[in-house]
Amino acid sequence: MIKVGIIGGTGYTGSELLRILAKHEKCEVKCVSSRKEKGKKIHEVHPHLKGFYNIEFVEPEFRIFSECDVVFTAVPHGEAIRYVPELYESGVRVIDLSADYRLSKEKYEEVYGKEHSAYIEAVYGLTEINKDEIRGARLIANPGCYPTGAILSAAPLAKLELIERVVFDSKSGITGAGVAPTEFTHYPNLHESIVPYRITEHRHYYEMEQELRKFQEDVKISFTPQVFPGSRGILTNAHIFLKGDLEGEEIERVYREFYRDCYFIRLQNDIKLSYVRGSNFVDISIHKGKDRVVVVTAIDNLVKGASGQAVQNMNVMFGLDEREGLDFPPLFP
Ligand SMILES: NC(=O)c1ccc[n+]([C@@H]2O[C@H](COP(=O)([O-])OP(=O)(O)OC[C@H]3O[C@@H](n4cnc5c(N)ncnc54)[C@H](OP(=O)(O)O)[C@@H]3O)[C@@H](O)[C@H]2O)c1
Incomplete structure (x- = not known):
């Protein structure tokens, strides 16, 4: 089983990752962060997920998340930079849902008007276009x-x-x-x-x-x-x-x-x-x-535009079928 961590588990993309990964057969969510809700069970913040998880929110500490095989950073732009470099250096694979690693360093600094203090070249995770690069990647910049x-x-x-x-x-x-x-x-x-x-x-x-x-x-x-x-x-x-x-x-x-x-x-x-x-x-x-x-x-x-594509990228990174955990029909009407 792939050990998964989610930094930013109370936001919309974090909760969508939890929803999708609840039925993913090849991985297990080991730790989920929230600074505001630490100590609470997942379903106390996300009642729709009651019955699917029995873990509590934890602080986004390196010590905890470095035990994972892959960590999703589902935090606002400018905040992923706090976590990605240390995890990446320690060999944990990272899928960043924020905008922190999507652009070249020069473009990022021009567009966001500040220096990128911890730039790492990532693979742009538009799965249909970059599948070959995603296979060997250690850091994915999940698209906007x-x-x-x-x-x-x-x-x-x-x-x-x-x-x-x-x-x-x-x-x-x-x-x-x-x-x-x-x-x-x-x-x-x-x-x-x-x-x-x-x-x-x-x-x-x-x-x-x-x-x-x-x-x-x-x-x-x-x-x-x-x-x-x-x-x-x-x-x-x-x-x-x-x-x-x-x-x-x-x-x-x-x-x-x-x-x-x-x-x-x-x-x-x-x-x-x-x-x-x-x-x-x-x-x-x-x-x-x-x-x-x-x-x-x-x-x-929230799915193909964020958390679903992030899971699709994880599947490709780990050599799984890209549909694993994602092969369900849309909700209509
Ligand atoms: N929403 C979308 O449709 C969408 C689509 C594609 C990409 N994205 C990108 O994905 C990222 C997450 O989006 P979202 O909509 O899920 O955001 P959100 O709803 O605002 O949630 C942000 C999450 O990040 C945590 N957080 C905030 N600052 C943090 C920090 N410094 N350290 C650790 N955790 C922190 C928050 O929890 P605590 O404050 O409790 O720790 C919360 O769980 C953003 O960068 C966004 O641009 C969003």
């Missing part, structure tokens, strides 16, 4: 929620260097903002509304640019995020302006070929967020218009 759907929507055409510009228009459920309530997430401020934010300046832009430029150096990208008053899901409309022209059928063939061995990618005619809820699937729908191709992706931000 918006970049997961966005990059997957454009990668097949970027690989053929066919994109002039891609405009990502994304709508996210509010769990993307984390468990702590804020004025932004307050019910009357969001209910019956859709709220655009960081309209031209979201940090996830740089992740999309970094990864898509590995396929096509001159790809131009724009990105606008919005939140809608639901808890889970990210729907991305990728408006792709091509350099040349391709028939709709050819485009579909490109996507089918690119994702041919990818269990969690489903090409769909009919696409809705509710068709992927609670699952690790990425639904992709392709529409050829007169002036552009619109590729729509739907993911659950």
Whole structure:
């Protein structure tokens, strides 16, 4: 059994890791941290998990977590840096869900406006794209929620260097903002509304640019995020302006070929967020218009956009079937 630790077990991605790993047959969660809830049983904080765990939250101490084979760091960005280097140096494999190791050191310092005091080169854990590197990795930078759907929507055409510009228009459920309530997430401020934010300046832009430029150096990208008053899901409309022209059928063939061995990618005619809820699937729908191709992706931000993909990466790292613990259908309606 793989011994697993979770640093940040009271947050949304931490609790989703616990939910998924509860039925994973090849690993056992040995320790879960919370500074605020230490000493409490898992179900006292997460009542929906009653009956699945019999451990208590502990402090995020190296002494405890260094006993694990793999540790998920599910903490806010800027905080994973406190834990990742020491665990990594001691030989524990780390899957970091924060943004601390996703960008190059230079880009991180430019985008986050501070020095990265403990930089380690990580493998970017977009499983469908980087599976070979993930197999031998000791540190995975798990992708951001918006970049997961966005990059997957454009990668097949970027690989053929066919994109002039891609405009990502994304709508996210509010769990993307984390468990702590804020004025932004307050019910009357969001209910019956859709709220655009960081309209031209979201940090996830740089992740999309970094990864898509590995396929096509001159790809131009724009990105606008919005939140809608639901808890889970990210729907991305990728408006792709091509350099040349391709028939709709050819485009579909490109996507089918690119994702041919990818269990969690489903090409769909009919696409809705509710068709992927609670699952690790990425639904992709392709529409050829007169002036552009619109590729729509739907993911659950807490599963494929965070904890599900993190488990998928763990499976690949440890030589397991990537579906282990993740092969369940979405929750619908
Ligand atoms: N939510 C999403 O959809 C999503 C998707 C992809 C990636 N992510 C990324 O994943 C990370 C976790 O996101 P989340 O939404 O789960 O956050 P969250 O709901 O705000 O939870 C944060 C967790 O981190 C712990 N924590 C905070 N500061 C810490 C510190 N200095 N040391 C140790 N533990 C600390 C908190 O517990 P205590 O304070 O009790 O210790 C809590 O369990 C973030 O970096 C986020 O950007 C989130």
